[in-house]
Amino acid sequence: MRAGLRRIGFALGVLAGLAACETSQLAPRETGVPPHARPDGLKPVPSAEAPPRRRSLASKDLETYYSRVQADLLTQGLLRTDGGGPDTPFTDTMLVRNFERIALAEEYERGAGLRPSRGELSRVKKWLQPVRVTIEFGALVPEDQRVPDTNMVTQYVNRLSRITGHPMSMNADNANFHVLFMSEDDKAEIAPRIRQLVPNVSPSALELFDRLPRSIHCLVLAFSEDPGGYAYGEAIAVIRSEHPDLLRRSCIHEEMAQGMGLGNDSPSARPSIFNDDDEFALLTTHDEMLLKILYDPRISPGMDADTVRPVVTQIAGALLGGES
Structure with missing residues (x-):
C-alpha cells in the first residue's frame, strides 16, 4: 500500500406492497366515445433529466496535491525508473533477508484495518490458481485516462506472468484480481463494490474506505481461498485516479x-x-528476483520461515551466482 511519502498493503429485504385497484361499477370498462384531448395547460411536464455528474473541487484539489508530491519526489532524485544499477548492489544473503521481511511478515494485523502488525514472520502467501485480471473505472475517472491505464495494467500483467511463470491474463468474464481506478468522487462506491466481489469481507476492511486519508495513495486487499488459509483466491487493488502518470503507474506496480x-x-x-523511502517507482531487478523465489514450485502457501529459509537460500544463490 502506497501511503504519502511511504508505502503501506477485505440485508434487509424490503417488500413493497401494491394496493389492488378495482374498476368502479359506476363507469363502463370500455366505451365507444373517444376521450377529449387534454388541454395543453394540463399536460404533465416531462421530468428534467438529472444533470451529468462533474468532478468536485475536492477531486481537483487532490489532483493538484499529488502532482506536487510527484514533482517534489522527482526533485529529490526519487521515484527512479531504472530498476537499480551499480549504485545499488545486493547479495544473495540480502535477498534472503528481504524475502523474509517482505513475503513472510505482514504490514498490518489481519482483520484490524490499518493497525500495524508487530513484525513477526508469518507464512508464505501466494496464488495457486490462475490469476485473471480485470479493470474497473469509477464513473468520474477521466475518459482520456482509461486507455493508457488499461494498457499499463495489461503490459504489467504480462510482465508478472513472465517473471513468475504463473498463469496470469486479462479476463473480465471470470476475474479474481480486480483493479479499481477510483476518484475521490467515486469513493462511496468502493466499499459496496468490494462487498459485491467478496460478500463475507471483514467490516474492518471496508471501514478503510470511509476514512481514507490522502496519504494513502493506493492499496490492495488479498483474500485466501479458504478462511484462515494462505493460498490466494481473490484480490482487489484500489488506485486513486487523481495521481499523475508516474505515481499511478507506481501504484499499479506495487x-x-x-x-x-x-x-x-x-x-x-x-x-x-x-521500501518506504520512495527511491524506486517501478518494479526493480531485486523485486523480480523476490517474485521468482516466491513462485518457485518448491515453495508452497503456508510454509513457515524455518521451513522455507533453506529453499530460499538455495534459489537466491542460484539467481545471484553464489554471491554472499
Missing part, C-alpha cells in the same frame, strides 16, 4: 506485486519498491 504475495515493506530492501 499493489499488483503485493497482491501476488509480496505484502510487506522493509527499510533495508534496496533497490526495491517495497
